[in-house]
Amino acid sequence: MIKPLIQSMAVCPDMNKNYPKIQYGKGIYLFDANGKRYLDGSSGSSSVSNIGHGRQEVVEAISQQISKVSVLPTHAFNSETVELYLQRLVDFAPEGFSKAWTVMSGTEAVENAVKLALQYHQLKGEFGRYKIISRWNTYHGNSVFMLDIGGMKARRELYSKWLNNFPHISPAYNYRRPAGLTENEYVESLLQEFENTIIETGPDTVAAFIAEPVIAAAMGAVPPPKGYFTGMHAICRKYGILFISDEILSGFGRTGEHFGINNFGVVPDIIAAGKGISGGYFPLSAVIASEKVTAPFVDSKTAFLGGHTFACNPVGAAAGNIVMDILEREQLIENSKKMGALFLKKLESLQEFDIVGDVRGVGLQCGIELVQDKITKQPFDPGMNISKRIGEKSIENGVVLYPGKGSVDGVSGDHILITPPLTVNEEQLDEIITAIKTSLEAVTVELKRETV
Numbered sequence: 299m300i301k302p303l304i305q306s307m308a309v310c311p312d313m314n315k316n317y318p319k320i321q322y323g324k325g326i327y328l329f330d331a332n333g334k335r336y337l338d339g340s341s342g343s344s345s346v347s348n349i350g351h352g353r354q355e356v357v358e359a360i361s362q363q364i365s366k367v368s369v370l371p372t373h374a375f376n377s378e379t380v381e382l383y384l385q386r387l388v389d390f391a392p393e394g395f396s397k398a399w400t401v402m403s404g405t406e407a408v409e410n411a412v413k414l415a416l417q418y419h420q421l422k423g424e425f426g427r428y429k430i431i432s433r434w435n436t437y438h439g440n441s442v443f444m445l446d447i448g449g450m451k452a453r454r455e456l457y458s459k460w461l462n463n464f465p466h467i468s469p470a471y472n473y474r475r476p477a478g479l480t481e482n483e484y485v486e487s488l489l490q491e492f493e494n495t496i497i498e499t500g501p502d503t504v505a506a507f508i509a510e511p512v513i514a515a516a517m518g519a520v521p522p523p524k525g526y527f528t529g530m531h532a533i534c535r536k537y538g539i540l541f542i543s544d545e546i547l548s549g550f551g552r553t554g555e556h557f558g559i560n561n562f563g564v565v566p567d568i569i570a571a572g573k574g575i576s577g578g579y580f581p582l583s584a585v586i587a588s589e590k591v592t593a594p595f596v597d598s599k600t601a602f603l604g605g606h607t608f609a610c611n612p613v614g615a616a617a618g619n620i621v622m623d624i625l626e627r628e629q630l631i632e633n634s635k636k637m638g639a640l641f642l643k644k645l646e647s648l649q650e651f652d653i654v655g656d657v658r659g660v661g662l663q664c665g666i667e668l669v670q671d672k673i674t675k676q677p678f679d680p681g682m683n684i685s686k687r688i689g690e691k692s693i694e695n696g697v698v699l700y701p702g703k704g705s706v707d708g709v710s711g712d713h714i715l716i717t718p719p720l721t722v723n724e725e726q727l728d729e730i731i732t733a734i735k736t737s738l739e740a741v742t743v744e745l746k747r748e749t750v
Contacts, residue, residue, distance in 0.1 A: 323351025518713025554635025
C-alpha cells in the first residue's frame, strides 16, 4: 500500500515507519485497528478537533446540507445557510467587525487576509504599501507566498530563491529574553525593533503586521510578554499599518476566549481563522474583517479580488454553524479557560526533569521546551531529535502530542505542543501528564546511556 509522503512537518516523519492505522474516533480518543486507544492530545494536526471525535449531530448537519446543495456558483448565487453563518462569524468576532467569508485551509485564510490588506490600501490610494511584516520562528501557511511572509527557516530553506521579499522581526520569546533585561525592558526593545524596521523599510511601503497571539506549532505555545501586543498595536496605528491576527490555531476557544488576541487587550483589523472552526469535520477556514477595512470596499462598491472554488461553501457553513452551537451549548470556551489554567499547574510538575526548561501556554494551547542545560538554556543538538523521540514514546504510552523543532533559531530547539480537545476533563489531563512523564523518564534514561 502506498504511504503518504508527508505525515507532519512539525518533525519530519520516518518514511519507512508503519504508522498505526486509526479505525475511528470517539470523544477525546482515537482507536487503531488493533483496538488500542490513544488520547488525542494534539486535537488532530494541532488544535483541530476542538469538540472531539464522532459527533453524530455534526455528521447529520453536513448530510442534510449535502442533500440540499453541496456547492454553488458564488458569482451568481448565495444561500441562507451561508449568510447566517457569516453573520454569526462577525458576531463571534470582537466589536467593530462587519464582514466575513469562508475558504478551506488556514493557508488560504491567511493569504486572503494579507491580500485584503493590500487591496484596502490601494483603494485608499496608498499604492506603495505592499510589505507584510512578520516575526521569525512563526508560521502563517505553507504556500510559497505565505512561507515568505512566515518565519520558519526550516520550511523556507528549499524555496529561498523565491523568497526574501518581506521584513522580519524577532519573536516575543520571554523565556529566552537577553540576560540582564527585565520583562518591561525586553518588551521595549521589541517595540523599538519593530518601529526601527518600519522606518528602515519605509513606512509608506508597509501594508500590515501579522502575528499569532500565542506562537503555536513553530515554538510550542509561546505567549507574549505583558504589554507586547498593546505596544505593537499602537505602533501599527501610528504608521497606518493594519494589524492581522492569525487565529488559525488559537481561535474558537483554544485559549479560553473566542480568539487568542482577546487575551491581550487588542482589537485587530483582520482575523484569519481555521482548524478548530469546524472541529475537523469539514475543511474550513475564514477571514473576518473590521468595518474599518471593509469601508473602502463598500463605499467604492469594489469587490475583494480573492475567492476560491470552495469559498463560502454551504456545507462548510453548515459544519461551522453546528460546531459553534456545540461550543456555546457545552460551554467549551469556558472549559478551555478552566482546564487550561489547571493543566498549566499540572505541567509545572514536569520541571522536575532536567531536560524540561520551560512550560507555558494560554488556555488549552500549552507547550514544553526541552533543553540540554536548565541553567544556560542550551538546546539539544538538532540531530538528536529529542522532541520527536518524546512524541514517539508518548504515542506508545497512548497519548498523541505535537512535537516540534527550531524554537530557538529556526533550526535548534525542541518543544512539544499540547492541545487536547476543549472537552477534556481533569482525569484526562492527568492521563496526558502521566504519559508525558513516562516518556520523559524513558528518554532521560536513553540520554544517560548515550553519554556514557
